[in-house]
Amino acid sequence: VIYAVTPTYWRHVQKAELTRISQTLQLVPNVHWIVVEDSDYKTDLVRNLLTESDLIYTHLNAKTPPFEKLKDKDPRWKRHRGVEQRNTALKWLRENLKLGKDKGVVYFMDDDNTYNVRVFQEMNKIKTVGVWPVGLVGGLNAETPVLDKKTGKVMGYRSGWRPDRPFAIDMAGFAINLDLILSRTDAVFSYKMEKGYQESEFLSYFTTKEQLEPLADNCTKVYVWHTRTEKPVVNGIVPGLEV
Amino acid sequence: VIYAVTPTYWRHVQKAELTRISQTLQLVPNVHWIVVEDSDYKTDLVRNLLTESDLIYTHLNAKTPPFEKLKDKDPRWKRHRGVEQRNTALKWLRENLKLGKDKGVVYFMDDDNTYNVRVFQEMNKIKTVGVWPVGLVGGLNAETPVLDKKTGKVMGYRSGWRPDRPFAIDMAGFAINLDLILSRTDAVFSYKMEKGYQESEFLSYFTTKEQLEPLADNCTKVYVWHTRTEKPVVNGIVPGLEV
Numbered sequence: 383v384i385y386a387v388t389p390t391y392w393r394h395v396q397k398a399e400l401t402r403i404s405q406t407l408q409l410v411p412n413v414h415w416i417v418v419e420d421s422d423y424k425t426d427l428v429r430n431l432l433t434e435s436d437l438i439y440t441h442l443n444a445k446t447p448p449f450e451k452l453k454d455k456d457p458r459w460k461r462h463r464g465v466e467q468r469n470t471a472l473k474w475l476r477e478n479l480k481l482g483k484d485k486g487v488v489y490f491m492d493d494d495n496t497y498n499v500r501v502f503q504e505m506n507k508i509k510t511v512g513v514w515p516v517g518l519v520g521g522l523n524a525e526t527p528v529l530d531k532k533t534g535k536v537m538g539y540r541s542g543w544r545p546d547r548p549f550a551i552d553m554a555g556f557a558i559n560l561d562l563i564l565s566r567t568d569a570v571f572s573y574k575m576e577k578g579y580q581e582s583e584f585l586s587y588f589t590t591k592e593q594l595e596p597l598a599d600n601c602t603k604v605y606v607w608h609t610r611t612e613k614p615v616v617n618g619i620v621p622g623l624e625v
Numbered sequence: 626v627i628y629a630v631t632p633t634y635w636r637h638v639q640k641a642e643l644t645r646i647s648q649t650l651q652l653v654p655n656v657h658w659i660v661v662e663d664s665d666y667k668t669d670l671v672r673n674l675l676t677e678s679d680l681i682y683t684h685l686n687a688k689t690p691p692f693e694k695l696k697d698k699d700p701r702w703k704r705h706r707g708v709e710q711r712n713t714a715l716k717w718l719r720e721n722l723k724l725g726k727d728k729g730v731v732y733f734m735d736d737d738n739t740y741n742v743r744v745f746q747e748m749n750k751i752k753t754v755g756v757w758p759v760g761l762v763g764g765l766n767a768e769t770p771v772l773d774k775k776t777g778k779v780m781g782y783r784s785g786w787r788p789d790r791p792f793a794i795d796m797a798g799f800a801i802n803l804d805l806i807l808s809r810t811d812a813v814f815s816y817k818m819e820k821g822y823q824e825s826e827f828l829s830y831f832t833t834k835e836q837l838e839p840l841a842d843n844c845t846k847v848y849v850w851h852t853r854t855e856k857p858v859v860n861g862i863v864p865g866l867e868v
């Protein structure tokens with residue numbers, strides 16, 4: 383089972399984003415979608431979308447504390463995003479699944495990225511931690527682990543930002559075996575981690591660079607893109623249209 | 626058969642956009658995807674994507690004349706987009722399909738919008754021209770035909786821009802029966818149409834406001850959003866990654 387963890391928050395494009403993601407997941411066999419709303423309560427918008435999706439899902443919510451919330455004028459890198467929500471999903475996994483009995487991988491799947499369904503086929507090969515390129519991130523057409531030609535193992539990273547990080551990999555560029563997630567119960571995301579180091583610090587709980595499993599045809603194929611959707615100008619709300 | 630006509634042009638997000646659209650269409654039974662590249666020749670990127678999609682498709686190309694091409698600094702409304710490509714698709718339909726024998730509807734499906742698969746179920750009900758709301762367009766959360774409560778027919782439009790147009794409907798908000806497309810061979814898009822009047826003038830060949838068929842639960846549901854993807858900053862290209 384692939385446990386796909388999606389933090390999400392209200393804005394005008396939210397329903398469109400979640401519609402795209404849910405339709406992508408409909409093409410994936412054996413997926414369990416864990417949607418964590420950044421809000422004090424579960425909204426009808428997300429509840430209806432999940433009910434109508436025909437997917438196996440879990441609907442959670444966890445509000446980002448106000449002091450960590452991104453302000454409209456703040457640059458995007460200024461604050462961690464999705465920390466609270468991903469941790470809530472980790473807690474749910476650890477409370478509801480059993481090490482040794484439940485099998486699968488955990489993937490952090492933001493609501494605005496673009497996912498080729500092939501990336502989920504790759505995940506089914508993962509024994510510990512699998513990695514692959516991510517398109518359109520950090521000022522490059524793609525970031526990617528760099529492989530040693532002889533051993534086929536990861537020896538470094540091509541990344542537009544701090545390729546010297548222990549794991550210079552975007553959230554969309556790895557998935558972790560459920561056994562590891564359930565064993566290392568201390569592994570969580572944290573506001574104390576340096577900005578841009580969430581992925582690297584989280585992965586450090588589970589693996590080393592040498593142990594990473596390069597996927598997507600030896601990291602030569604791009605199956606996921608770090609796309610972002612323009613914030614639309616909305617000056618008026620038409621009443622009577624269903625959320 | 627739903628003939629979905631998609632104009633597309635090269636930019637860094639193109640493959641991501643077409644991946645999303647092709648995966649949406651994989652959930653639609655009986656669709657024929659007509660992809661028209663805005664280029665002098667067919668590219669490997671699009672060719673490979675189509676070959677790997679498992680969809681029934683037709684791959685065409687037609688370059689927008691340079692004088693009509695949107696400049697980077699131009700505001701988006703300044704030029705018509707997709708005119709050449711949609712006309713090339715119309716020409717293909719009229720040359721390759723037979724009135725009376727081939728049945729279906731024609732839908733103009735831009736590569737960057739978001740489509741709920743339910744919009745395609747609605748299209749199967751169309752006898753002449755079907756219409757429905759479109760989310761996130763013209764400064765509103767959604768544009769929509771306004772129905773007469775008694776007759777259930779279209780009596781006007783809620784639209785952020787010129788609701789007084791004969792048909793104040795976005796390209797994503799209608800589909801046309803193939804019989805009509807094949808009968809009115811003079812109906813094409815044109816650079817001579819006033820900016821923002823392409824849809825309205827094109828629809829005028831086929832129908833009247835009174836004849837429109839309102840779909841999506843009497844135009845109360847939003848199944849398509851006029852989303853746009855941010856142009857990513859790309860300063861570097863990593864070699865050796867597959868297009």
Ligand SMILES: O=c1ccn([C@@H]2O[C@H](COP(=O)(O)OP(=O)(O)O)[C@@H](O)[C@H]2O)c(=O)[nH]1
Binds near residue numbers: 388464
């Ligand atoms: O206040 C916020 C901002 C973002 N997110 C979610 O966190 C993930 C990452 O956010 P975003 O895509 O904005 O980050 P970036 O594109 O900058 O990596 C997405 O699934 C968002 O829906 C959230 O739950 N609350």
Ligand SMILES: O=c1ccn([C@@H]2O[C@H](COP(=O)(O)OP(=O)(O)O)[C@@H](O)[C@H]2O)c(=O)[nH]1
Binds near residue numbers: 634737
């Ligand atoms: O130079 C161009 C610009 C746009 N398009 C295509 O025409 C359609 C409409 O363009 P766009 O989405 O940019 O328009 P808007 O969002 O402003 O309606 C899309 O399918 C684009 O891929 C194109 O073929 N050539």
Ligand SMILES: [Mn+2]
Binds near residue numbers: 492494608610
């Ligand atoms: Mn994002």
Ligand SMILES: [Mn+2]
Binds near residue numbers: 737
């Ligand atoms: Mn568009």
